[in-house]
Amino acid sequence: MENMQFAEELVREFLLFRGFTNTLQAFEAELSTDIGKGFQVDKIMDLIFSVYVPRFHADKLVGLLGFFRQCFSSLSDSVLAATLSKLEVSILRYYVVFAVQSGRREKVAEFFAAYGNDLLSQSGQDWTPWFAILYxxxxxxxxxxxxxxxKEWYEGLRLSVRNFFSEIFNGAHILFGWT
Known part of the structure; x- marks a missing residue:
């Protein structure tokens, strides 16, 4: 993703050179709200494991995962698509576990109230037992x-997520036509 950072710097320099300060401010504002975080693995990892889960932002977490599912829905490699689906399930399960460990069972109840029907309708991933975790x-x-x-499962999840996104984004120039 060094190419993307280089491109961002070029855009900034061009806008400054041309005196487009309002456009530069708009560009910076857009970058700060970039849900994909410029496809930078460390930023995405921080967003998931240091922001969305510990702050119980289930809506943003689900939105981020949906964003990646949509971005990579055209992946011709069915193994990658299946891996993304499994990681999404594991990340959502980690959200539930983290909430229980933190004594925030109300967050689990809110999560299932908001996303329970979608989770139950997913084929291949049985969420039914997870609804009992509250009780x-x-x-x-x-x-x-x-x-x-x-701790081992959590560390394995983090490593799997990091490896997956690293693999996808290292090949992003091919997927998205970037050079």
Whole structure:
């Protein structure tokens, strides 16, 4: 993504050179709200794991994942599309686990109220047992959920998400025609 950063700098220099300060301000404002974060893996990782999940921004998290699903919906590689789908499910499950671990079960209830029907309609990913997590005293001890509460699962999820986006974005110049 160094090419994208280089291109942004060129645009900034051009706008400054031409004296287009209002346009430069608009450009900077647009960049700051860029949901894809310029397809920079570290920024996306921070957005997911340091902002949206810990601050319980389920709507923004779901929106971001939907954005990537839409961006990559034309992927000819069905393995990549399936991987993205599995990662999306795992990230959403991590949101639920993080909320439970943080003692914010009301956030889990809000999440299922807002997205439960969509989750249940997804084929291949059984969310039904997850609706019971709200009513379990210690879901981290339940054999069905125990793995999701482990540090190893979380670290594996982060690594998988990082590797996936790195692989996709390193090939982004091919996918999107960038050089």
């Amino acid at each position: 379990m005293k210690n879901p981290s001890f339940d054999p069905q959920f125990r793995v999701y509460f482990s």
